[in-house]
Amino acid sequence: MAEKKMVEAITSMEEDFAQWYTDVVIKAELCDYTSVKGCMVIKPAGYAIWENIQKNLDQRFKETGVENVYLPMFIPESLLQKEKDHVEGFAPEVAWVTYGGADKLQERLCVRPTSETLFCDLWQREVHSYRDLPKVYNQWCSVVRWEKTTRPFLRSREFLWQEGHTIHATAEEAEARTIQMLNVYADFCEQELAIPVIRGQKTDKEKFAGAVATYTIESLMHDGQALQSGTSHNFGSGFASAFGVEFTDKDNQLKPVYETSWGITTRMIGAIIMVHGDNSGLVLPPRIAPVQVCVIPVQQHREGVLEACGTIFDELKQAGVRVKLDDRDNRPGWKFAEAEMRGIPLRVELGPKDLANGQAVLVRRDNREKTVVALDELAAKVRELLTTIQADMLERARAHRDAHTYAAKNYEEFVDTINVKPGFVKAMWCGCRECEDKIKEDTGATSRCIPFDQEKVGDTCVCCGKPAKKMVYWGRAY
């Protein structure tokens, strides 16, 4: 059977989660490998998801006053070197342009790994007075980091993202913007991608090169590994001082600006796969799915079937549903399997018997539930089901995460949990880098974040036993 074959063609996630992931990526035609080592092609089915992510996030950004810009993809080496921590963090993994045509460049240029330096260079020219503040900019672009090992969407040498960069007259305003954008990301992930997230702060060890504070949203994949899903950084006035971005304030004093940056990347497509996918392939949340409903005729050569499917297609389109009619000359079972592999949230089946009874069959992708519905109630039922599916997917992901979140009071418990039960481990921490390093070395787990939502799971550091300062989420991560 074609249907069976297609499903069997992917490895089950229980057998080999990494292989299952790769199989879904390739079979759902989200992306593919290229002749360019470490770089991928994002194919139409994958790029359409990214377009929906962009459209939705961009609107959320603009509602908070963000303006889009575009800065060069090249950074002169001297500019990258102006902020010490930043260059140390990024220089080892940048790609260097050394020739333009046949001519060797006088100064080599790196392909941007991130653009703090370029934004500061711009602001240093355009900001003079408090009247010029704040600047709340964003750009959608690709960046390059020369990674040794790569995986589709999760880690590649070039990836797509947005990077927001803002400057403010006061430290308070910068901190407020940093948190505001983290919340935009968190709401977006939960409402659109149906991915629940933990909001919190990174430890000093895990923060962004050059930042005073990095905030993060962390999500949990189906295999119990964590994924950093969006970060927002407060730079204080460090970059501004290094680049001389100063303004004359109302009191006529020359002051440095306070800076933030925040970003989310195509790795979120990887998160969608690993949070919602199953052994039949991708499962897309309706709000982000490029195609929400697929209408599949059964025995489409029989009189009236294709016409009725066409009417359903028109009705759903009219109702604002992103719908596709699959009238290709393939067997229905094959089409069902393909629609499942591609993660289309809802399938409408209609054959001669359904037509005679004035009904169609709706099949949910997320739980395979079938509903028989009268044709004149179909559009309303479809809209209702899409809303239900979206809500159920978030709840299921939340339940999975909660069921895989543990608390550990002492080190033995901690190590046992990390090793035996993949997931988040909540544990107290003294605040020392040494304990983070030891935990990483012993278990491979890292501090994911110091959650805003603190909870006292003990009194002493799970590692050294000294008095604890904070509760931290720990886990192995992508």
Add this chain to the structure above:
Amino acid sequence: MAEKKMVEAITSMEEDFAQWYTDVVIKAELCDYTSVKGCMVIKPAGYAIWENIQKNLDQRFKETGVENVYLPMFIPESLLQKEKDHVEGFAPEVAWVTYGGADKLQERLCVRPTSETLFCDLWQREVHSYRDLPKVYNQWCSVVRWEKTTRPFLRSREFLWQEGHTIHATAEEAEARTIQMLNVYADFCEQELAIPVIRGQKTDKEKFAGAVATYTIESLMHDGQALQSGTSHNFGSGFASAFGVEFTDKDNQLKPVYETSWGITTRMIGAIIMVHGDNSGLVLPPRIAPVQVCVIPVQQHREGVLEACGTIFDELKQAGVRVKLDDRDNRPGWKFAEAEMRGIPLRVELGPKDLANGQAVLVRRDNREKTVVALDELAAKVRELLTTIQADMLERARAHRDAHTYAAKNYEEFVDTINVKPGFVKAMWCGCRECEDKIKEDTGATSRCIPFDQEKVGDTCVCCGKPAKKMVYWGRAY
């Protein structure tokens, strides 16, 4: 006067067109120079125009079945070299990446100047049967060409564009797609940008490196210089053969695919400036303007003025107009001049007297015409005027172009016209490269295109006097 100062701050176009252009670009805050030689920053006012261009074109593309994708920005040198003409055309002007972090790359990578080679590399893997055809892909990205002399929007080392790439089972289908996309560009330029274009074919000398045929739309700037505004290339099966992109046809024969590509770039923002701008700054066509209407209160501290302007703002927003309320604490004259500099198509002025009379004043940016309108008719009048402005701008640009399009029968007339009357010169051509080269050397003019709309302006080649094959548009170009 602040107003006068702002207007005086830009060079008049009659005095120095190039300086006028630069002044508009900078004063309207469309873009700015950077520390990266030959690269620019596109600032919010400029990027918002590009976003509108993208949104509109992307929709037009998708209506013809285009799917968006994203391919790597790097091309391995060996891949670039597979098609002989192509590498000769582009290798001299590419940027080369030679190091990844501290490691020298085994093979150097160029930053894409265009992506035909990468698309062929992708198709060579994904296309097997006639069922896999056609592929109709597009990507929005930036490309790099290491230009010696650069100008904002018109020529920079990195620029933004879209590049469409398609493959087809037959030569006829590829040719039809090439022409179809040229027409999409032409309609877009005329309907959205109010820029009339000449549609035609490039001569062999001017065609794209590796193409069988290049089609172009050519527009005329205010100073009488031409601008190539969009191109569409038919590659035949040349690239496909070089890259081994073959498919098994219905007749079970292995055949090469036929390929096209087509692109439009941020230089169209330069075209908008140079076709519509005047000595007060930018003039934006309403359909592409990020802000279509600016509401400016006069004596805004007087009772009721700001409230009434707020009501107008709400009404216009409700009516689907992209409107801005300028309630900043500046003098109205300064705000008027700024709105003019930024090219906002329509301005609404309202002061205490207007309020008392239940009216507002509408001022068109394109011709400064003032209309007094009753407040309860304002929204309807604004919508009507925006439509009128759009149509008038196209007509004015067309009239300017037609008034600067000449015909020359012999070489003396041709050279005189080119030298004295900036614009297009229509003249007959024998089809020889030698005549094109001589004309370029003698006058600096190039063949802009062999228009689809042929017209017999003589019998013999304007250069060599031999029997003519085609009528050609000639001109100096950006």
